[in-house]
Amino acid sequence: MQLETYISDLLYRYECVTVPNFGAFLSQRVPATVHESTNAFYPPKKQLSFNEQIQTNDGLLANYIADAEKIPFEAATLKISKRVKSLKSSLIEGETLSLQNIGDLKLNSEGKIEFNPSYHLNYLTDAFGLSQLVSPAVTREVYKEEAETIEKVIPLTITPEKRKTKSYFKYAAIALIALTIGGFGASKHYADSVATHNQIAQEEANNQLENKIQEATFVISNPLPAATLNVSKQSGNYHIVAGAFRVEENCDKKVAQLKQEGFKARKIGVNKYGLHQVAYASFNDRNEALRELNSIRNNNNDAAWLLVKDLN
Structure with a gap:
């Protein structure tokens, strides 16, 4: 086996x-x-x-x-x-x-x-x-600043004669406007370049992630039998089963008998064979359920067994 x-x-x-x-x-x-x-x-x-x-x-x-x-x-x-x-x-x-x-x-x-x-x-x-998948690290380039100092971009030469006519104010104003427009253009070009680069890097990462997705590795060679339970709201997933009955009336009689004996008995639904199951009690704690199961087997019913099932 x-x-x-x-x-x-x-x-x-x-x-x-x-x-x-x-x-x-x-x-x-x-x-x-x-x-x-x-x-x-x-x-x-x-x-x-x-x-x-x-x-x-x-x-x-x-x-x-x-x-x-x-x-x-x-x-x-x-x-x-x-x-x-x-x-x-x-x-x-x-x-x-x-x-x-x-x-x-x-x-x-x-x-x-x-x-x-x-x-x-x-x-x-x-x-x-x-x-599992492996994704390469995303690299980001650092762009150098394209704007230079005022002297390198627009050198200004003002002669004494031009100072006398005060026309140098005109050239200074032109230089200031050119510098402002040039700086704005360089800044916008840099921001657009960074945004484009990041978008390309993100698309590459997404494509690599999609290419790494594979079929599931789960193989269940002998799947568990399906079970449909129609029961009322229960408390606990560990149930000590007392028996199962074809006739529901006999199931009710068993519940009443066990309650008279002091157990918190109840019906826990119909199994896949169409039998109405009766439990001595249900527990949230596994160890507590096992201790009670041993006590019941020793003193009441040696055929009792533990059902582990979420009945909610």
């Missing part, structure tokens, strides 16, 4: 996929980043990690395998157990386990499992269609 295929499928939708008696693969969203030295743009993604301490069977992986392979829940749990024994044996022998599209696992000197995530797939569906 290719256990990593099922884990990979579930990581697209869930933040935690637990392998019973082995550990849990966790995902955390990280924002888009830019590498300053290489000008590489990286889209937002889910960063994977592994927690060896989370080993309680929450039913998520086993239920998915049972549904995908059309086998009972107990048979799926047994297949997972056999695969886990094989994985642990390989780790003890010093092997490095390579889980496709997930990462590598190995034991360190202290006997703890080290995890090196794979970056071949982006499990963040919000980033669908985005891939």
